[in-house]
Amino acid sequence: MPAISSALRLAVRQLSDKEKEAVILKAARRDAELFDMLTYELVEEVTLQDVYNQSAETITDLLHNASGRNMSKARNKALRKAVKEIARFKRITKDPKGEADLHLHILRLIFEYYTSHFEGYYKSFFTATARLLLKTTQLIRKNLHEDYHLEYKPEVDHFLQQIHHRNQPLSFQLPYVFEVD
Template identity: 65%
Template sequence: MPAISPAFRQAVKQLSDKEKEAIILKAARRDAELYDLLSFELEELTLEELTEQTTDKIHELLLNASGRSLAKALTKALRKSLKEVARFKRITKNPKGEVDLNLYTLRLIFSNFTGQFDSYYKGFYTATARLLLRTMQLIRKNLHEDYHLEYKQELDNLLQQIHNRDKPVPVALPHAFEVA
């Protein structure tokens, strides 16, 4: 994203309201994320609606993953799901929503696809472990200590499921979520 120069700022300030409106509408038609950002900022789209849209998209991506190698297809779907979570974060600036969407993704994986952890292709197992680690880091860094207790039981359960596998854990995961 380019840095906005002072000359550009001055030129935008000199535009009439009608010209600004035309430019905004033209840009929103071209960029779906900008449209969602504007809808959210103008309160046309609520946080709950955006969260629901994102969970539906994640659900669709993961449960409709298919291909010759399911583990590879799931890795690709997980990558796309994480991009949806990042898009949600860019639009809302809501760290709790980001954590909740990451946990939703992990719940889907652990309830439907743990059999793929034993696949020859270890990318899906590694990506899931990294997502779990990242989610724990986000909770510690961005959320108040009261939320740490709220998420502890679920995170401990997911950590236990990963550590109970015969495969070595691909990233340095703790055995339990430490509450601050």
């Protein structure tokens, strides 16, 4: 993204309100993420819960509708898209708790419906799930208050236990339990 020059800032300040409105609406029509961000920030009817629900629904659809010759690879591709959806949610809302909740939403879906894809020849889906779980634990520890650590601990411990129960090698260290300070 290019740096905004002082000349551009000055030119924007000199625009009338009507011209600024036209520029903003034109940019929002071209960029879907900007449109969503402006809608979230400016429209009172659109709440954080609405944006969260939309992202959760998109993630669920991505994982449920994955298809291909190799389902492990297809689920892995859907998982990457789901993580990108979480990043989009974070850019729009700047909400760390919602980000952590969406990570846990993905993990719930995987451990409820797709653990059979861990056993295939391609271990990429298993490894990607384990990496997502590690990232989720780090995200909760780093960005959320300690009270949330206690709230998320039982569920995260359950996921960690299921990953370690598989006895499949990982190229990174995954904790056995979610440590709470």
